[in-house]
Amino acid sequence: MSIEDKSLENFGRQMAKDIGAGSSPEELKCQEEAFVSLVSAGMSSPARRLAPVLSAAAALAIGLASLYFFTRPDSLSFRIGQVTSERAENVWVKAPTEEPLPVYFADGSQITLNANTAMRVVRADVDEVYIDLSQGEIDAMINSGGETRWTMHAGPYRMTVLGTSFTANWTSSEMVLDVTVHKGVVLVQGAGLNDHGIKLAAGDVLHANGKRRLVSLNTITRQHDTDAQSWSSSIDRSAVGTPDQDRQADPKSELTIRPDSRSRGKLPSHHGRSLRRSPAGQPTWIELYQQDRYGEAIDRAKAQGLDQLMRTSSKRDLWYLADAARNAGQLATATNILTTYRRRFSRSPKAHLAAFLLGRIAFEHRRNPARAARWFKTYLNEAKNGPLAEEALGRLMVAYDEGGAATQAQKTARQYLSRHPKGSYAKLAKYIAGDGK
Amino acid sequence: MNQKGVKNELADVIDLPGPALSNQELVRGLIRRETYAARQFHQRFGARIDRLVWRLLGADTEHHDLVHQVYVNILSSIRSLRKIESLSDWVNSVTFRTVRKELRNRKVRRLMVPSTDHVDAAEDNANPQKAVYIRRFYAVLAQLEVEDRMIFVLRYLEGHSLEEVAAAGQYSLSTAKRRIKRAKEEFESRVITDPILVSVLKSFSHVH
Numbered sequence: 075m076s077i078e079d080k081s082l083e084n085f086g087r088q089m090a091k092d093i094g095a096g097s098s099p100e101e102l103k104c105q106e107e108a109f110v111s112l113v114s115a116g117m118s119s120p121a122r123r124l125a126p127v128l129s130a131a132a133a134l135a136i137g138l139a140s141l142y143f144f145t146r147p148d149s150l151s152f153r154i155g156q157v158t159s160e161r162a163e164n165v166w167v168k169a170p171t172e173e174p175l176p177v178y179f180a181d182g183s184q185i186t187l188n189a190n191t192a193m194r195v196v197r198a199d200v201d202e203v204y205i206d207l208s209q210g211e212i213d214a215m216i217n218s219g220g221e222t223r224w225t226m227h228a229g230p231y232r233m234t235v236l237g238t239s240f241t242a243n244w245t246s247s248e249m250v251l252d253v254t255v256h257k258g259v260v261l262v263q264g265a266g267l268n269d270h271g272i273k274l275a276a277g278d279v280l281h282a283n284g285k286r287r288l289v290s291l292n293t294i295t296r297q298h299d300t301d302a303q304s305w306s307s308s309i310d311r312s313a314v315g316t317p318d319q320d321r322q323a324d325p326k327s328e329l330t331i332r333p334d335s336r337s338r339g340k341l342p343s344h345h346g347r348s349l350r351r352s353p354a355g356q357p358t359w360i361e362l363y364q365q366d367r368y369g370e371a372i373d374r375a376k377a378q379g380l381d382q383l384m385r386t387s388s389k390r391d392l393w394y395l396a397d398a399a400r401n402a403g404q405l406a407t408a409t410n411i412l413t414t415y416r417r418r419f420s421r422s423p424k425a426h427l428a429a430f431l432l433g434r435i436a437f438e439h440r441r442n443p444a445r446a447a448r449w450f451k452t453y454l455n456e457a458k459n460g461p462l463a464e465e466a467l468g469r470l471m472v473a474y475d476e477g478g479a480a481t482q483a484q485k486t487a488r489q490y491l492s493r494h495p496k497g498s499y500a501k502l503a504k505y506i507a508g509d510g511k
Numbered sequence: 512m513n514q515k516g517v518k519n520e521l522a523d524v525i526d527l528p529g530p531a532l533s534n535q536e537l538v539r540g541l542i543r544r545e546t547y548a549a550r551q552f553h554q555r556f557g558a559r560i561d562r563l564v565w566r567l568l569g570a571d572t573e574h575h576d577l578v579h580q581v582y583v584n585i586l587s588s589i590r591s592l593r594k595i596e597s598l599s600d601w602v603n604s605v606t607f608r609t610v611r612k613e614l615r616n617r618k619v620r621r622l623m624v625p626s627t628d629h630v631d632a633a634e635d636n637a638n639p640q641k642a643v644y645i646r647r648f649y650a651v652l653a654q655l656e657v658e659d660r661m662i663f664v665l666r667y668l669e670g671h672s673l674e675e676v677a678a679a680g681q682y683s684l685s686t687a688k689r690r691i692k693r694a695k696e697e698f699e700s701r702v703i704t705d706p707i708l709v710s711v712l713k714s715f716s717h718v719h
Contacts, residue, residue: 077699081715086667088715089648092641093668096558096565097574105561105575106553109582113541113549208576229575246575438547472543502543 249284468499
């Protein structure tokens, strides 16, 4: 048979049309978040995310046959199950259906893959461990030595931990991540969460749906946990619009047992307070905000009178309003609200966060490094040891560099390195300070 | 800061997504781990990368993982990009090579572990006939050598020109031409065994 090129092209076009163009807009958005997460994490090592979903035995058979064994002085050795392979980086393993599969690390940490869970250790160094969770549930007990930064990727989500104990369940087909923290703190970033992510403390249960971009946060119990107590003072929950103050204002939110967090699908904000509906019976801006309808929320707020809202709203509501504007991409409005928030509630811890956010808007969206630098400096002046101090210092350095202020950039880089020698901007700081290669 | 000051401060703030970055700015931004660059890069290339992976592999349980891997490969090799003006071709090339590696790995993997997690092309409940065509089409593609399969998809499904195929596969023009010819012949020799696909092809009327 010989087919004319033109016919084959027509056939191919028809076939391409039938096959479709790929992922849905929601899935593309998830991919975007995953990519942004990769970029911001500076993940340049070859982190293969493909999940062959091998059985543990098969994976190890392949691993033992073809593994790239090497020993670096800073490597963190680990073994999978009872097989004492020295290193098995980048090999996907899957726990059998009948029993869990433990992965033991030399520092005493242990990650247990529950039945049918597939995961791999991308890289394991004493200062940094990267793990990819392809599917299923892991129980992680990370040694609290504090030396190693652990990052676990699950689809568009990234979990960063130091010493902690938690369970993470990732359903890749639904793009659903459930995280339950038993001890310590876990920072979760990615789709549906703002760029800062959300820090979970002991007892917190996060349910995040990447496709629907829904996030729910519940507290099942507050365990006595020294780590969590010391960390939680610096927790920033603003990423999902659940300010600390709200939770503290309502002690029930700390104590209430909510066994079925998954069914809720929404943030437990407002604590059941009856919300006033608009005269026309339409939902208020705050109700729209709670439904993640940020654009509509801002439109409703503007119709109601944004200036008046900014003057009269409570601290919490004004923060929500800023959050809605930011999520709706209305950055001028967000800037306006955040600036007002700082003026009206200057003593609130969120006022410092507002400065940081204003810096980010100036830098990332308005490409105005000078103004961004001013806001990052403001944040650092006001919250030198705040939860975003490292990030603010790193961004300040970049803003100076981008703005052509080489001397200040170098000075800030050296300052950053002295304070955060293993921080996420450390490599860049070395480069800017002139110590890099 | 008083209200007037705030207004002055905001006088030049407008709701725009930000200026389109040049290729050079985009690459530099990615190297510097800037999220705005990541977002613009995705807006410019994300849908294309996704579509290319989708069509090269067919609907696949590992689709999102593979797209993710393309991004990982882009980030890990972007410093080696020499021709900034050819960023678009380079992205195609990274995607092509990532999928090619995966397809080759699958062949090896199947020797050791029977594959059970791969699904055929997208099911369309509203049009099951279409789903049959697509399944059979990918079954034919699966019989081809990896390189032939990919070139066939690029040329005939994606409608890539000779030059674009050459850039994606990093071939010379003459090699690309030869490989397209071989891919076409290989496809023809196998599709002939599938009467349903032959009937579809005949509907395009130029089969001899």
